Amino acid sequence: MIGLWTVNLGALLVFVPGSFSWSAVAVMFALWYITGGIGVSLCFHRTLTHRSLVLAKPIEYAMALFGSLALQGGPISWVATHRIHHAHSDKDGDPHDARRGLLWTHMQWLYQPNEARPSREEKSRYAADLLQDPFLRFLEARSVWLQVALGVALFAIGGLPWLVWGIFVRLVAVYHITWLVNSASHRFGYRTYLTTDKSTNCWWVGLLAWGEGWHNNHHAFPFSARHGMRWFEFDQTWVVIRILAALRLASAVRLPSEAMKQRRLVRNMSNLAAS
Numbered sequence: 001m002i003g004l005w006t007v008n009l010g011a012l013l014v015f016v017p018g019s020f021s022w023s024a025v026a027v028m029f030a031l032w033y034i035t036g037g038i039g040v041s042l043c044f045h046r047t048l049t050h051r052s053l054v055l056a057k058p059i060e061y062a063m064a065l066f067g068s069l070a071l072q073g074g075p076i077s078w079v080a081t082h083r084i085h086h087a088h089s090d091k092d093g094d095p096h097d098a099r100r101g102l103l104w105t106h107m108q109w110l111y112q113p114n115e116a117r118p119s120r121e122e123k124s125r126y127a128a129d130l131l132q133d134p135f136l137r138f139l140e141a142r143s144v145w146l147q148v149a150l151g152v153a154l155f156a157i158g159g160l161p162w163l164v165w166g167i168f169v170r171l172v173a174v175y176h177i178t179w180l181v182n183s184a185s186h187r188f189g190y191r192t193y194l195t196t197d198k199s200t201n202c203w204w205v206g207l208l209a210w211g212e213g214w215h216n217n218h219h220a221f222p223f224s225a226r227h228g229m230r231w232f233e234f235d236q237t238w239v240v241i242r243i244l245a246a247l248r249l250a251s252a253v254r255l256p257s258e259a260m261k262q263r264r265l266v267r268n269m270s271n272l273a274a275s
Contacts, residue, residue: 003144007071007175010168013160013273016266023159027154028170031069035173037210038066040078041237045212048130049079052225053241054252061135070174071147072141080118080126086222087126089197090114090186098186098198106176106183128256180205185215192263193220194227211235220254220264229261 013019023272046052055063064075072078095116096109096206109117115133118126130136139146148166154162180202189200195217205213206228212218214227214235228235244250 003071004107007171008167010164011172011256013164015023016160016164018166019160020160021161023266024158024165027158027162028165030171031166031170032064032173033210035070035170036097036177037237038063038240039065039272040070040072040178041210042240043067044075044078044196045082046225046237046241048075048136050222052254053250055244056249059244059249064136064139065146066144068139068143069150071171072175072177072178074143075125075131075136076140077118079130079255080123081159082153083126083184084118087217089195091197092116096182098183102183102187105177105186109182119129135157166212177209181209181212181215185213189213189216191216191266193217193218193261194266195264203233206233206235207243209236221260223254225253226255240261 043055043060044067047060055254063130067078068074073081083095086096088097093116093233094106095114097116098105100109109210120163124131132200151163151167154166158166165171185200185202185205186198187200189202189205191200198218199216199219201216202213207213211227211234214229214233217229217233218224218227225241226235226238227233228238240252241250255271
């Protein structure tokens with residue numbers, strides 16, 4: 001809770017005279033994509049959590065560092081929480097159960113009493129594969145200090161504007177975009193595939209969240225490296241994965257077969273609206 005308040009109050013420094021520059025805004029957008037789109041979406045989510053693809057190890061480690069700089073917890077905590085979400089999606093035991101309301105799924109689950117957040121033992125069980133990696137353990141233990149180091153570097157290069165926009169404004173933007181996947185994409189949009197939860201395909205979250213908003217598709221096929229399944233479901237992270245695969249920096253890219261997709265289709269058009 002203290003950390004969230006610190007970040008949000010820090011973002012208010014944009015109103016302090018001398019805290020703006022166009023270069024700072026450019027730095028914010030660059031770090032927004034590097035830490036959120038590459039670090040969280042591609043690495044933490046599709047690579048580490050669901051093993052939807054295999055990245056060359058130096059690439060994986062660099063992207064895991066980027067994800068840690070999103071300050072949403074280290075890779076082990078993030079992955080364990082998300083695996084628990086899939087194990088109990090919108091049921092008892094889900095850390096951000098959509099049945100508890102939009103505000104809960106968006107952010108209250110992070111700071112209010114929540115027994116479903118993973119304990120140390122649950123992290124060891126749900127992210128045992130990651131705990132075997134010394135570098136990922138390092139990122140888990142040092143994510144806050146890595147953020148501090150980034151802040152010092154930004155301040156040294158670009159002064160107060162780079163610090164305010166590159167750390168605080170960027171973190172708030174990445175936070176709320178990530179949280180929209182948990183909240184809006186379990187409430188608004190349409191359902192293409194039958195699942196046992198409330199996941200939806202929400203087009204505007206899909207555009208904001210690097211393709212993560214095609215969430216019903218994702219819950220139907222959690223292993224899939226591609227979330228936007230139809231021609232109009234633009235999936236920015238999938239485009240990057242295809243480029244990495246073409247460059248032989250990604251392999252073992254997993255996708256559902258057409259037969260698998262046909263079996264999970266919502267047949268009754270009246271059920272396409274989100275429940």
